[in-house]
Amino acid sequence: MRIIVGEGSCGIAAGAHKVYESLEAAGITPQITGCVGMCFLEPIVDIYSDGGELMRRLVKVKPDDAATIAEAEKTGDLSLLDSITISDEDAAFLSKQTRIALRNCGVIDPTDINAYTANGGYIALRKVLGMTPEEVIEEIKISGLAGRGGAGFPTWFKWNAARQSVSDTKYLICNADEGDPGAFMDRAVIESDPHNLIEGMLIGAYSIGASEAVVYVRAEYPLAIVRLQEAIAQAEKAGYLGKNILGSDFSCKMRIKAGAGAFVCGEETALIESLEGKRGMPRLKPPFPAQRGYNDEPSNINNVETFANVAWIINNGGKAFAAMGTENSKGTKVFALTGKIRRGGLVEVPMGMTIKDIIYDIGGGIRGGRECKAVQLGGPSGGCIPSDKFDTLIDYKELAATGAIMGSGGMVVMDDTTCMVGMAKFFLDFTAKESCGKCVHCRIGTKRLLEILDRITKGNGLQGDIDLLTELCEAVKDGALCGLGQTAPNPVLSTIRYFRDEYEAHINEKRCPTGECADLVTYSIDADKCRGCTLCAKKCPVNAISGSVKTPHVIDSEKCIKCGQCAAVCRFDAVIKR
Amino acid sequence: MCHCKCNENSDLSALDGVLKEYAGVKGSLITILQKAQDIYGYLPTDVMYHIAEAIGTTPAEVIGVATFYTQFRLKPVGKYLIMLCQGTACHVNGSERIETAICEHLGIKDGETTSDGLFTLKNVACLGCCSLSPVMMINGETYGSLTPDSAIGVLENLRKESNA
């Protein structure tokens, strides 16, 4: 029996490593794996048979459970673990997915190259070295693989453009600066299956003729950086990286560059500036990176998930990949399903699935039995899709038609307590902070959009503000220099499109329909329900609640700072929020 | 020699190894700054001037880079750096209330350090622990599924630990 602890970042954050240590203390020699994507069940411990079959998946494991696990291992009586074994319902989270990019995540030990090769790793690289670069690009073309970073540009086209550029030095760059605040697919791939990324990148480097590859990783991903560093060292040692790879003429070295905290560096020309050690301000295009990129040499940039599909495509053929999905969108897509969802985590589904399938069949619907209102796709560059459009297919074109975008994979579910104006404000706050400050439309435009949204949520919205927002949004889309600015207005435009009534309620009636905007809410106590337990009065940070024991209490609205703590502590549902 | 008349007096020799390692390596300014920050805990002005001179660029260039990226700090931080996640999932699940509670409890705002030098609060972009939202990370340790009370509890435990 093998005991495997899921040690991805969020598993560790949930206490996986403490579980690991207590297992060791209990006399077990556990192994680790990466993230299987079931974040809502972390920490997860898997028990495999010696033959490699998953016998039990233990969830929400606590260090205290170690003794029981040790006992079960010793006795072979796995029924001891029934109480912490995954339910059939939760197991459906995985069974309804199709995993290509994440195929090894949470399955193999990411720190061990042998685990990767034992699972079919580096076979694709061997195969590719026997093909011409043009043949490889052709295979990618057949697969229909498109950039998974958000824009959805055909991968073969970029590779081919870089291939065609004549130069002695070319660079292959992996964009792992996953910045969408609500997406963590790329981190999971690097942490859980770093060799898959390395292999995909090597195939790309071979195709375009690059002898140097760089992975630009977010600084906020320390574990990913460590695992990738280890993996690169192992790959070098095993001859997959470096001079004359696997005895061929192909040589390629690889290094990591840690970002330093700037969302705009997800924009490829800003990423290049940053790689060169400069402020991450986007460059004008043209020239495109394929013509003149990093160090003014032809460069090709793809995102982690894109590369994570490449080895599979080579192994299984472009046709197999293209067989999945829709006419416009092939293969699978990974989403980070979060927000007010029951089962949140990483989800990889074939293109062409509906949003409803993902939210309800995989995610198990809304947490707390509330009503689903909308889902935000593509983070600050994307838009929301209201629940009545949940039949929309996961397809670049179909999603774009709704005003949202496929994006890099952030999928945030919102219920009826989420204020959509507040949501737009949240994203604009993000883009305004992350704007590099170079072009006027983005630097000042996002700031002004944020200010207008802010005044609306504070009850100071003016007549005409919706039109002003729309006008400003259109100009920012048209005028901004890079993708960050050009897409920054999307969350505003799409919430206006689908939830105009919420904007109007804020502006005309000075009312937030969801009660989320603190400035527009008043708290009061229902005298019929209040038992005078004094809990709220004790909790109130500003002493705004008065009343004696066993008599109904009263909130002084002048003093109230609308923190909502009274409502949170009341056991009788007596605090009314309006 | 530092040309600026700043009050700092950093031990510049601590950086020698880093500067040697990256001597002549094009485009390594960000990496050097990261390593300098590891050494000094932040980026003192005299260190930035020193780096500019060592790698043959202008202070304006170095400072431009140092102030562009959120990772770099121009002031010393507290013993505990509270990185409060401001990602979408954390936002949807109430990170704003956590921030209010922490600010109120410590009497500091985002980017500030408590007068006893114990805590620095920093709002950060998504930490990628969305399913544990709302989340904060303090000196590498992640604390998830926070409530205002539990967040303050964490801080108080750290304070006790530090006093012990």
Place this chain on the structure above:
Amino acid sequence: MEKIKITINSTECIADKGKTILEIAKENGIEIPTLCHHENVKLYGACGICLVEGKNMPKLMRACSTVAADGMELYTDSERVKKVRAVALELLMSDHEGDCRGPCTLNCPAGTDCQGYVKQIAMGNDREAVKIIKDKLPLPASIGRVCPHPCETACRRTKVEEPISIAFLKYFAADRVLADNPYVPEAAPASGKSVAVVGGGPAGLTAAYYLALKGHGVTVYDAMPKMGGMLRYGIPEYRLPKKVLDAEIAEIESVGVKLVNNVKIGKDITLDELRKQNGAVLVAIGAWKNTGLRCKGEDLEGVMGGIDFLRRVALGEKVDIGKNVAVVGGGNTAMDACRTAVRLGAENVYVIYRRTRDEMPAEKIEISEAMEEGVNFKFLTNPAEILGENGKVNAVKLQIMELGESDASGRRSPVPVEGKFETIALDSVICAIGQKVNVAGFEELELNPWGIISSDERYFTTSLEGVFAVGDATNKGASIAIDAIGEANKAANVIDGYLYGLDTPYTAPVLSKREPDETFFEQFEKAERIKMPVRPAEERKHDFKEINLGFEECAARKEAARCLECGCHDYADCKLIRYADRYRIDTCKLAGEKHECFTERKLEIIERDQGKCILCNLCVRICREDAKQGIIGLVGRGFGTVIRPEFNKPETISVCKDCLKCVTACPTGALKLLNLK
């Protein structure tokens, strides 16, 4: 070289392959605006002003960086392009803080560039100063003497100690140029079009002058024997010697204006005839009728209107006012009347005013000079009845007043003190309480409810086609001369357009303004305002010779040098404001948080004004790429980005080689070369 063919706004352009849209447009004389592009540095693409639209191309393109492809059909003026540029400018202006023009210029109804000419006077260039003044007003020597100078009221030097003596400086410079070699610009070639101007006062003369300079045949008709209107017949000789006015009218005549006096409209010639004979008619007839007292006894002999009184004196008539004279009113006309009465030999001259000295609308200096000359001010009194004998005035019964509640204008209104009266013996009463328009001969024009000619505020048009009207005779009625002059200058432009069939309304320029806080003024050393020397009261009150003696040259230069130079040094060359004006943007539409506004002098001879910086980054790029210095750089990111000369360095940066490339490249007035003495 391979050639390509593209069209820009339907103009076909042949160009070398590889050129950018911006370059090709320039070669073909098509201006594409840009704020951040500069030939000496690498492409940058930040401002978003040079965006153009291409047919069948979904995205707009930055003209500065987009290499033209054969067959492109480009538009630099489509609605989408105009919109995106306008928003960029609105955004920039929302974070741009500076004074395009000084408060003096903004408060001058004629928009005279006060700061500009004061500076020239300080530097000793009087002729240059007069050139600047005459761009807006053709009678500087006259107006410099009599203008109540709203410019000085607005002058920020007041916050240091006292305003600059702007009006008298104007008269100083104008007198010197007039005496030396009068400045008269050359008129444009004859247009063959003609304009009739009715009324030879400041408004009529001003409009005539500017229309004549534009090449039109202009005839001024006036009912009085000589030109000058109220300047001649309303302002006494001791304030404005008529030889000064004559000389300035002669200059106006010298640019080709025909002056015809003693013509009454409706009598000697009709408005209709003027319309038929001319391409346009401008009515600038002023307000020459006195407002009556509306109290008992006002038709007694010895009661006269202030305007009538001054006119008769100016015409040289002998006006019998006796020894005891009362002037009713508190405005400048009342002051002119009482001081004229003193000069005519009256022994007891009273000014009857129903409020107190503080509320008097007359110029402060006029009041104190009248007091020096022995005028007796009866504040808080109001004529209740003019008493007489044999149909002739012998006294006035005054109601004693007190100040009550504040009225809508904020002034406390006078209320009678029940039963309190005072009677003074008099020989004559001069009523200077207001003026009305005499519309005889212009009955066809539509009047407003107050009986004043209605004129459009932007077009100056009346109800009759081709008939325009300005000045005291229109809209709000009588005001100060510079008001009428301002309208006349604007009307001249409108009429010029009208003559060519163009629609050219007056539009106020788009401007940026700021209000410095009190601490700003602490940096200036106090320097007292230089007083205009005047003849002693005892001497001057016996004659009509000019009371002002004029500035000595060194005094004038010193006074002019006190100017704080509030208006932007770069206004004439500022690309930002030029584009903002071209796209007629609303500078407040996207108002929001601004950058902190301050100036710094870290680059030794260059002053940097953060409020005016638009972050085009040209100074940084020029310094790095062209000057090879890299002294300045960007700090921070996003909206908070600023340009800093190095970091936190307290001292000035001596490595700056003062090549001034950054100053020259700056598209706004954010960088300024200091005049270090």
